[in-house]
Amino acid sequence: MALLKLLLPLLLGATASHCTVDVTLQKPLTAGSELKTPTTTSSGKLRGKFLHITDFHPDRFYTQASSTDGDDACHWGRGSAGAFGAEKTDCDSPISLVNATFQWINDNLKDSIDFIVWTGDSARHDNDELIPRTGEQVIDLNEMLVTKFVEVFGKDDNINDTDPTNDFTIPIVPNLGNNDILPHNIFTQGPNRWTRAFSHVWRKFIPEAQRHSFERGGWFFVEVIPNKLAVFSLNTLYFFNSNTAADGCADSSEPGYEQFEWLRIQLQFLRQRGLKAILMGHVPPARTESKQSWDETCWQKYTLWLQQYRDVIVGGLYGHMNIDHFMLQDSRQIDIKVITGEVEPKKKSRKSNDFSIRSSAEYLTELRIGWSQLPGKAKVRNKEARNGIRPTFDLDTKTNKRKSKHERFLEKIGGEWGERYSATLVGASVVPNYYPTLRVFEYNTTGVEEAIGYTAAPEHDESHNRGGHSKKHRLITPKPPSKSQPPGPAYSPQSLSLLGYTQYFANLTQINAAFASNPTSPKSHFTYELEYDTRNDTIYGLSDLTMRNYIGLAARIGSYKPKADDLLPQDVDDDVSVAKKNKHKKKKHHKKRKPINKVWYAFVNRAFVGAKDEDTLRDHFEFVKD
Secondary structure (H helix, E strand, O other): OOHHHHHHHHHHOOOOOOOOOOOOOOOOOOOOOOOOOOOOOOOOOOOEEEEEEOOEEOOOOOOOOOOOOOOOOOOOOOOOOOOOOOOOOOOOOOHHHHEEEEEEEHHHOOOOOOOEEEEEOOOOOOOOOOOOOOOHHHHHHHHHHHHHHHHHHEOOOOOOOOOOOHOOOOOEEOOOOOOOOOOOOOOOOOOOOOHHHHHHHOOOOOOOOHHHHHHHHEEEEEEOOOOOEEEEOOOOOOOOOOOOOOOOOOOOOOHHHHHHHHHHHHHHHHHHHOOOOEEOOOOOEEOOOOOOOOOOOHHHHHHHHHHEEEEEEEEEEEOOOOOEEEEEEEHHHHHHHHHOOOOOOOOOOOOOOOOOOOHHHHHHHHHHHHHOOOOOOOOOOOOOHOOOOOOOOOOOOOOOOOOHHHHHHHHHHHHOOOOOOOEEEEEOOOOOOOEEEEEEEOOOOOOOOOOOOOOOOOHHHHHOOOOOOOOOOHHHHHHHHOOOOOOOOOOOOOOOOOOEEEEOOOHHHHHHHHHEEEEEEHHHHHOOEEEEOOOOOOOOOOOOOOOOHHHHHHHHHHHHOOOOOEOOOHHHHHHHOOOOOOOEEEEEEEEOOOEEEEEHHHHHHHHHHOOOOHHHHHHHHHHHHH
């Protein structure tokens, strides 16, 4: 085996054979607007659902029954690597898991979704020094996944069609991950080797009008619902702290700066056309004391853009971190001097690629500590507010009257719709660091009746001027929404608002065991099952995914003194014998653990897709402090 390890790289060759910004409040929607729950319709019509899938990390060298130890990477030795993957380890995905996942999508989702958001990392990690990755392998694995999408969503009657973006039954929007390039994390200013390579690999996905933007910087957008909804594929590698080839978003010579200028122009153009947008990327804008994934100037600019285009943006979807969670961006933390580079931002930790349970526990706990400062839910005091209409009292009173608790609460969150904040949703991965996971979103289709498909609408002129290498920091602040406009779909339930999502997972512990006992029919053993559905989840209690609901959920997760409804029943530790002096005998007493905030516990448990047992979670999280 030792000799084989030394010889294998030679035998394989290059590839494998195998300032604070004011929140301007907006007027509400017309009272009584009726919401439409999405349903499956005939072919070519909207179903009101889409798939978010991320971090496949396929590995052609994965070997069943190999060792799951770090150095072996499920390539060498003997061990417990299962037929469909080594769950709860750092091993990458076997091709069997990729095939089974697409088969399940074909059998269960193919005819019920409108488009797909695919947020990157579609090649294996460089985790085996005896089989170092090559550029050819990275492209090969990405091409393999494109082929799998063709198998499930490719058109049968497309023989004589010369338009490559017309090859699919639904739009599929891919994204560059930090492991989709070589060396990983390092993405130089474009055009470069990788923008040119992926322009070819993804030629079926990138509209012709967007090719120039993609080859220039790896960013583009697709109108997944023509004239209604666009999905923006952002190249977050230019924001990523671990990319030493980029230096933030303040300097006009940086590609991160250019990408935000492109985004600003496109979102303004969408606003003029009446379209909405979903932003997607690989690396999410995580920002706590222990983990800051983006350069601070990029985070600041992103938060400013979200705030100013809150009438356009539906939400942000990301991957990379492998754990299921969400984060809030607070517009009151925007500092214009940081955005322009006049002030150096405070440096935070750069442990952005550490996804161990210890590191994740520290990060999630820091999110919770931040959320513990959120204002609690105030009672809605009048009939108008209960019906979703902005209350009639003046939030900006100039009198000496004392403001009510409800008025103070609304001021803290940015008005009735919570417009101070924006949300980013991070999906768990297919690669089984925990359990393989998929997420299907539902969205409001009221007034959206057009058939789905790609659009040939050109991007707006982005005036590509990189400004040389001078350290000039010019900020064009995006215009905020008009005061006469209603709140956007991320804030008020309306057309294209996200209604909820269903989380599916594959329990590889059970699946691999079933396969080991009966390996003759592998397809019969593999399935994705329901983990939770926000539409009927009694713990999170989200009626939809608008901002007020997420602010409320974050405040409940962050509460160290939760209400009775948010407590798990007290459980009991082992019996403790206590001597009773007056009776001269021992009597058993039960030592009760302190009550647990069940919303916090559910948040943590779901972060790891239910793959960690209660003792492990207790070891890493302060549940007993509640």
